Amino acid sequence: MDPVGTFGQLLYTTTLLERRLGRGLEESCDLPHTWFEILLHLERSPDRRMTIGDLGRGVLLTSGGITRLIDRMVVAGLVAREACPSDRRVQWVVPTPSGRKRLSEALKVHVGNVDELITNRLSDAELRTLLTLLGKITPEFTE
Amino acid sequence: MDPVGTFGQLLYTTTLLERRLGRGLEESCDLPHTWFEILLHLERSPDRRMTIGDLGRGVLLTSGGITRLIDRMVVAGLVAREACPSDRRVQWVVPTPSGRKRLSEALKVHVGNVDELITNRLSDAELRTLLTLLGKITPEFTE
DNA sequence: TAAGATTGAATGTTCAATCTTT
DNA sequence: AAAGATTGAACATTCAATCTTA
Numbered sequence: 001m002d003p004v005g006t007f008g009q010l011l012y013t014t015t016l017l018e019r020r021l022g023r024g025l026e027e028s029c030d031l032p033h034t035w036f037e038i039l040l041h042l043e044r045s046p047d048r049r050m051t052i053g054d055l056g057r058g059v060l061l062t063s064g065g066i067t068r069l070i071d072r073m074v075v076a077g078l079v080a081r082e083a084c085p086s087d088r089r090v091q092w093v094v095p096t097p098s099g100r101k102r103l104s105e106a107l108k109v110h111v112g113n114v115d116e117l118i119t120n121r122l123s124d125a126e127l128r129t130l131l132t133l134l135g136k137i138t139p140e141f142t143e
Numbered sequence: 144m145d146p147v148g149t150f151g152q153l154l155y156t157t158t159l160l161e162r163r164l165g166r167g168l169e170e171s172c173d174l175p176h177t178w179f180e181i182l183l184h185l186e187r188s189p190d191r192r193m194t195i196g197d198l199g200r201g202v203l204l205t206s207g208g209i210t211r212l213i214d215r216m217v218v219a220g221l222v223a224r225e226a227c228p229s230d231r232r233v234q235w236v237v238p239t240p241s242g243r244k245r246l247s248e249a250l251k252v253h254v255g256n257v258d259e260l261i262t263n264r265l266s267d268a269e270l271r272t273l274l275t276l277l278g279k280i281t282p283e284f285t286e
Numbered sequence: 287t288a289a290g291a292t293t294g295a296a297t298g299t300t301c302a303a304t305c306t307t308t
Numbered sequence: 309a310a311a312g313a314t315t316g317a318a319c320a321t322t323c324a325a326t327c328t329t330a
Binding site for chain 2: 003004006007008009010011012013014015016017018019021037040060107110111114115117118119121122126127129130131133134135136137138
């Protein structure tokens with residue numbers, strides 16, 4: 001076994017996978033993969049809203065990075081900022097109706113692409129195993 | 144099972160892993176992770192040399208990206224360009240003695256860090272399984 | 287003092303166009 | 309024509325500093 005090689009392989013495969021799935025999303029839905037991730041996080045969060053900070057931690061961006069990403073999505077009309085009444089330092093981010101519509105369209109395409117690249121190549125048991133192994137690697141970050 | 148979620152988890156874990164290992168390399172050896180990858184590719188290739196193009200494909204960079212990355216490593220004295228006598232379009236990249244020394248130092252640190260984050264958390268069998276699953280996902284890119 | 291968010295400067299990458307050699 | 313490498317422009321990100329509110 002070569003752990004360094006395994007890590008290299010993990011990085012290589014994941015980068016390739018992200019690139020392909022990102023390309024698919026971009027070409028079919030004109031939606032960058034990062035934007036898709038933001039919309040998905042919002043959709044899955046309670047009350048369908050998150051603070052800028054939590055969103056940044058969720059997608060592994062620095063505060064500066066997430067601020068500007070949200071800027072661009074606001075300009076594109078996919079999300080909106082909302083003041084938080086109880087703590088005026090924080091900004092809520094909420095999807096617009098248009099943003100939610102774009103997500104649901106993108107989700108159809110994306111599920112198909114993920115199926116093609118992952119599900120069709122792995123059994124259910126293998127998928128579960130993969131998830132378990134990933135969880136062991138970064139236990140503190142896994143739900 | 145949620146394939147989209149699995150992909151998200153894969154991306155999340157790998158990004159986190161790369162960030163931590165990259166940080167470790169940077170702090171202990173003052174060597175960016177990408178530079179380490181280049182030096183490792185060169186060290187493991189026959190004749191210890193690769194063309195700019197193959198190197199770019201190996202680390203998943205565009206031709207413009209790899210050209211500039213090698214530029215910076217040349218300035219830092221870790222690699223050198225060498226003309227190819229048989230085809231004057233191609234440039235060989237070879238590590239300098241200093242580059243090889245830096246790699247061997249970095250490798251010690253990196254192996255330790257990979258052990259801590261991966262090997263210590265996974266059995267040999269699990270490591271093999273992980274590698275196998277990754278291979279199934281992108282068969283055409285796996286040696 | 288600290289936390290959340292934003293801004294300016296710098297960085298490393300992609301994309302498209304270009305140059306040289308085959 | 310096509311392949312290998314490089315260049316200019318654009319872009320998204322990080323880092324460090326800053327502003328506002330708690």
